[in-house]
Amino acid sequence: MTALLEVSNLHVEFDTYGGIVKALRGVDFSVESGQTLAIVGESGSGKSVAMQSVTGLIPMPPGRITAGSAKLRGKEFLGQRKLDGKTICGDEIGMIFQDAMSSLNPTMCIGDQIAETLEVHRGYSHAKAFSRAIELLDMVRIPEAARRARQFPFEFSGGMLQRVMIATAIACKPSLLIADEPTTALDVTIQAQILDLLQSLQKETGMAIVLITHDLSVVARMADRVAVMYAGQIVESGSVEDIFYRSAHPYTLGLKLAMPSHSGGEDHRLRPIPGSPPDMFSPPAGCAYCERCDRAMRVCQSDNPPIFTLDEGHFSRCWQQHPQHTGASEGLYKKATAHIDEVQA
Amino acid sequence: MWSYTVKRILQGIITVWFIATATFLAMHNVPGDPLSSDRATNETIRANLEARYGLDKPLLEQYFVYMGNMMRGDFGISFTQQNREVNDIIREHFPVSATLGVLAVMFAALGGILMGALTALYRNRLPDYIIMFLVIMGISVPSFVFAALGQLSLVNLNAMMGFSVLPVAGWGTVSHMLLPALVLGLGTMAYLTRLMRSSMLEVISSDYVRTARAKGVPAARIFTRHQLRNAVMPVITVLGPAIASITTGGFVVELVFAVPGLGRYFVQAVQQLDYTVIMGTTVFYGAFLVFMVILVDLVYGWIDPRVRLK
Ligand SMILES: Nc1ncnc2c1ncn2[C@@H]1O[C@H](COP(=O)(O)OP(=O)(O)OP(=O)(O)O)[C@@H](O)[C@H]1O
Numbered sequence: 170m171t172a173l174l175e176v177s178n179l180h181v182e183f184d185t186y187g188g189i190v191k192a193l194r195g196v197d198f199s200v201e202s203g204q205t206l207a208i209v210g211e212s213g214s215g216k217s218v219a220m221q222s223v224t225g226l227i228p229m230p231p232g233r234i235t236a237g238s239a240k241l242r243g244k245e246f247l248g249q250r251k252l253d254g255k256t257i258c259g260d261e262i263g264m265i266f267q268d269a270m271s272s273l274n275p276t277m278c279i280g281d282q283i284a285e286t287l288e289v290h291r292g293y294s295h296a297k298a299f300s301r302a303i304e305l306l307d308m309v310r311i312p313e314a315a316r317r318a319r320q321f322p323f324e325f326s327g328g329m330l331q332r333v334m335i336a337t338a339i340a341c342k343p344s345l346l347i348a349d350e351p352t353t354a355l356d357v358t359i360q361a362q363i364l365d366l367l368q369s370l371q372k373e374t375g376m377a378i379v380l381i382t383h384d385l386s387v388v389a390r391m392a393d394r395v396a397v398m399y400a401g402q403i404v405e406s407g408s409v410e411d412i413f414y415r416s417a418h419p420y421t422l423g424l425k426l427a428m429p430s431h432s433g434g435e436d437h438r439l440r441p442i443p444g445s446p447p448d449m450f451s452p453p454a455g456c457a458y459c460e461r462c463d464r465a466m467r468v469c470q471s472d473n474p475p476i477f478t479l480d481e482g483h484f485s486r487c488w489q490q491h492p493q494h495t496g497a498s499e500g501l502y503k504k505a506t507a508h509i510d511e512v513q514a
Numbered sequence: 515m516w517s518y519t520v521k522r523i524l525q526g527i528i529t530v531w532f533i534a535t536a537t538f539l540a541m542h543n544v545p546g547d548p549l550s551s552d553r554a555t556n557e558t559i560r561a562n563l564e565a566r567y568g569l570d571k572p573l574l575e576q577y578f579v580y581m582g583n584m585m586r587g588d589f590g591i592s593f594t595q596q597n598r599e600v601n602d603i604i605r606e607h608f609p610v611s612a613t614l615g616v617l618a619v620m621f622a623a624l625g626g627i628l629m630g631a632l633t634a635l636y637r638n639r640l641p642d643y644i645i646m647f648l649v650i651m652g653i654s655v656p657s658f659v660f661a662a663l664g665q666l667s668l669v670n671l672n673a674m675m676g677f678s679v680l681p682v683a684g685w686g687t688v689s690h691m692l693l694p695a696l697v698l699g700l701g702t703m704a705y706l707t708r709l710m711r712s713s714m715l716e717v718i719s720s721d722y723v724r725t726a727r728a729k730g731v732p733a734a735r736i737f738t739r740h741q742l743r744n745a746v747m748p749v750i751t752v753l754g755p756a757i758a759s760i761t762t763g764g765f766v767v768e769l770v771f772a773v774p775g776l777g778r779y780f781v782q783a784v785q786q787l788d789y790t791v792i793m794g795t796t797v798f799y800g801a802f803l804v805f806m807v808i809l810v811d812l813v814y815g816w817i818d819p820r821v822r823l824k
């Protein structure tokens with residue numbers, strides 16, 4: 170079975186005054202219909218760039234896709250506006266962003282902004298698109314939708330605006346919804362409501378969701394699969410159980426220890442990961458996490474680890490997984506027979 | 515919006531009253547008066563005139579007479595031109611100034627908005643560099659220099675072509691209006707271009723334009739529906755002051771191009787200390803500008819829902 174979205178070997182750079190930022194250095198992931206993939210990682214690790222370069226939203230220039238492929242149902246579409254006559258953005262793939270207030274046009278009424286997608290992709294008349302927009306507002310549970318449709322963003326609360334963004338994104342029934350930190354700016358109760366809404370919409374429509382987040386509790390609640398990003402690469406990916414119970418990469422472990430836990434007893438204190446991510450102008454030759462890793466070995470300095478397959482669908486980019494590494498790897502999930510998928514210099 | 519409108523109009527009335535009072539006081543503190551000029555008047559005429567204008571009365575009383583007349587829309591009779599009411603002067607010459615001014619404002623606004631948007635879209639590329647160089651010229655070179663240069667090149671052009679492409683000066687037809695209106699609007703156009711450019715740059719990199727692209731809206735529609743409308747907002751807010759600067763700039767340009775506008779009369783009246791004409795035109799111009807600024811504010815409020823719905 171081919172995945173709905175399959176991205177492989179994605180490399181993206183940005184020209185800046187300080188030099189070339191290597192934002193993505195070979196990123197692979199895939200999403201199945203009806204599933205949710207969570208992408209986690211520190212600020213600046215390349216989560217947004219990964220999704221925005223797939224959909225052609227990064228500014229080019231200064232941005233540049235130097236290598237890679239992105240396939241929708243097996244068909245290459247990277248760098249294209251349309252695939253099989255359907256526009257990628259807005260029609261096949263819907264997107265919502267972190268700050269809903271600034272993501273909506275301040276001088277256009279809510280209904281018009283939702284309707285625009287339908288006018289553009291479905292050729293609806295304005296009247297037809299607008300009445301459909303009201304139905305969509307109803308669907309994302311905005312009370313008095315007909316009246317609200319004529320209002321402007323400044324008349325809405327943050328949570329309401331994120332619902333509007335969702336309504337806009339799903340207007341054309343996309344097969345994939347990309348949600349880039351959709352709840353980071355919202356308080357906890359509103360956050361829960363938005364996540365519930367996303368889940369029930371997913372159940373209704375069968376769309377896939379890529380959820381970018383910093384928050385592991387959101388991951389635990391929403392995700393089927395998880396990709397952990399660090400310095401422009403995916404360092405571990407697997408099912409949500411793999412990531413939480415069989416963490417194979419020291420960075421994943423670090424993220425988990427840095428997460429507040431409700432059940433943690435006396436000895437569970439937050440342990441932030443010391444240090445900071447490497448300079449993306451000249452990423453290190455070896456493992457990018459080397460500087461901060463308490464298990465670093467000599468080989469980590471000189472060679473970037475390849476991707477090791479641990480189990481079906483569980484991958485990790487760490488030398489600890491090398492079959493010949495027999496030292497103690499306390500707390501890390503390890504497979505003695507882990508095999509190498511790809512060897513890089 | 516209604517209470518906002520009423521508030522703005524009340525503010526406007528107070529401003530005009532203030533202008534009228536300040537003009538009145540200023541005029542009464544200027545040494546000399548039109549009645550004591552060389553072309554002197556004999557004692558009886560002088561006394562009659564003083565009585566006619568109430569100049570023999572105490573200052574406060576004169577003030578009330580002046581305000582009372584003005585409230586009825588009567589600016590009095592010119593001191594230096596025979597038998598001409600200030601109202602007639604305004605009625606006859608203001609339309610000329612207004613036509614010129616409106617044309618200049620249109621040139622400035624359309625040119626500024628289009629060129630500003632263009633420079634932003636072509637940021638750091640050739641069209642941007644060329645236009646921004648012209649903008650710096652437009653802002654730093656005074657309009658009378660452009661006026662003279664414009665006339666000079668027209669003279670050469672007409673000579674070269676062997677017929678009159680555009681008249682060099684005078685008034686009457688649309689062809690007379692083009693060059694003076696352009697010269698008059700140039701400085702403001704440059705200023706608006708710069709403003710529009712920075713506002714457009716901000717809009718281009720805004721989150722809601724990214725959303726529009728994420729929705730798959732074609733670039734042309736993003737430009738008209740999302741970028742232009744939002745980027746134009748700050749330009750509209752300065753249109754009031756822009757109209758004011760074009761109006762006052764008109765005094766000079768009218769003189770250079772021999773345009774029979776009100777500005778020329780105003781300058782003349784100041785030179786001749788023609789009290790009534792000075793006060794009349796000053797108050798009239800003041801009221802006109804206040805009206806335009808309020809109008810611009812209201813238009814802005816109507817366009818921007820954040821103001822309209824407050
Ligand atoms: N327009 C741009 N110009 C230059 N560099 C950029 C640009 N956009 C992103 N980058 C760089 O790409 C890298 C990845 O950025 P990205 O926004 O994807 O991070 P992120 O993982 O989404 O972080 P956050 O959690 O803060 O959103 C960063 O180092 C950033 O500096």
Ligand code: SF4
Nearest residue numbers: 456459462469487488
């Ligand atoms: S490769 Fe080495 S440095 Fe990198 S995470 Fe694994 S052990 Fe740590």
Ligand SMILES: [Mg+2]
Nearest residue numbers: 216217218349
């Ligand atoms: Mg991001």
